[in-house]
Amino acid sequence: MVHTKLKYTPYFSISSFTFIMIRLMLLVCVLVSFAAAIPWLSPAYWLSPRAWPCPEDAAIAPCTCYADDDLNLFMDCQNLDSFQQLVDIFQVDFPFKKFGRLQISNSDLRDTLTAAVFPDGFMFREVIMFSNNFLDVDPDTFLPSKTELTFMEFSDPTPNFPLPAELTQLPELREAVLSVNCSEIPAWASDSLVTLTIRCLQDTEFPSPLNLSHLSALHLHHTNLLGVPVNSFVGSPGLQTLSLNNDQLASFDDGALSFTALHQLDISSNALTTMPQLTCGCEIQWLLGEDDATMPLIGIQNVTLVCDDGSGKFDDIRNVLDQLC
Template sequence: MMDFSWLFWSLLLVLSVARPGGVEASNQSPQDDGPRDLACPDAQDIFPCVCSLNSQNSMDMNCSEVTSEDELAAVFQANFPSTTFHRLTIFGNRQLRILKSDALGSATFEEFWITDGALELVEDNALIGSSATAVHMVFNFNNIVLFPFSDLHFFTSLKSLDLRHNFLAGFPVLVSPSLQTLYLSHNPLGGLPGSAFVNTPELLDVHLSDVGISGLVPGTFSGLRKLRNVGLGRNQLTHLPPSSVDCTPATGMIDVGYNEISSVSPDAFPGLVNGWVYIHHNHLRSLPEGTWRKLLEDGGYLDPYGNPLHCTCDIAWILRNATFLHEVDVYTTCADGHRLVDLDLAGYEHC
């Protein structure tokens, strides 16, 4: 009888190599660019946190279920095969009130999503371990009164900071060589200093709705060479002075809706081309040609809906130009309720 034992052992070897934990199990497949050295900690060591590999084959940590600051710190004292993470998530946690300076051990993160919770204080150095890796920080919808803004200049890769809906009082000193998007809306900041953005040269988008701004210092936004969008809605602005927002070729939107604005200087938005100005729900009674003509001539869009416009001769320049009329929000009405687009031009022949 022919001996087929060689075939049996050959098949066994092939199956062993293909199966994890086999005779010659490998963590590198022919499609891999290199060895995978990321591995989550043992689940029981980090409970109630949960570690998982995401679709980019990097690690995420979810600690939404921690019951105290001490428990969170204990998790990050466990044995970690790798301390390099993509995202830390803590969502809807009502027990964690302080993110302590040593809470995250030696772990590093690219993103922080600590949201919809009861967090009140982020201590100095609590995030500093990720100064070389952090790209996005999201801490919105908490109760934060103190945040380590003084550490931001160490974060050389940080692109966005989102602290909306907290209790931050007083506009922070911001120093960041890389920050592009800033969300501070719905905090009792109380004002916007003229030097607010002197040390954030890469800012693209600034969101400061409902923060208690009653006036703008001319030139506050100057020097932001890439500025795209500015949100200043739901504040207490009454007048927009010259250089309220210094624009760039990239500036697309300025939102000052839901303020108390009754007057706008002709040079309030120097440099704005093809941009949109949302000035709806304010106290404007007129749309002077000297203020708004350049915006519409330069391909811009104006939304003055919800203002008590008197619709006297001051709007005739818009009604006589079909292009201009098309570039004003179609739902804009006069104080008497008539829409601008429905007004009879014949009634303005005397203007």
């Protein structure tokens, strides 16, 4: 008896291509399900006109959030109606909280600014705030940004500075521009600050000394500064530019003007009638400049040097100091 081997033919067959397509479809389904929990996985998130990686515009209005080509984030808040509006905006779900710059301006906030306004995670490299009618500001407000903050500009008639008493707590801070209702400049110490501008709205006392070891430029013009104590600048040996114009200075104590690297000193528009006698030594090289035309005090009268013969020519003194200092 002959047995015939029957060939089995399935009711349907799956080609390799079809099998691959089915697996791709399953993968898409998985991604779509994840997108519900992770918004940025959704195609709609990328195709919508929103300013990703910022929140929806309507959620933070009137603030605006945007990113530059290098993905630095910027937050700009203007014309806020109340302090609570500012608080509510920073309670919105932000995809990212590390900002290149925060600016808050021209707002009527009338409350005390504290770190609680910016919940855990917010960090700012630059902070600019002016004309906001803050009642006060906690000096520790921006300590959460201590590893990022390099620039601070703050202008409001608050009694306190927006910086901690221990400026070393902000080790990356390079420049500060501050205008508040102060009567004393803090005796700050910092190894990072390079440029400092302060304007006080009251008659102002100057600390002695100001220990800013890397300070290059100090601007205290229009500060109602009453005096400059002896050795005020010995803690800032790299100081090159000092602006004391439009203050209330009537004189300088002997030893107040002691510098090692100063190139420019502006003490115009004060009530100065006399200047301290300066002893001829290495400490006056800053005063002589490279030539008579570049002397920092060229427009100030009654500057006397004990080694000056009265001729008003300082070339011989410069030559000696260049050789010996």
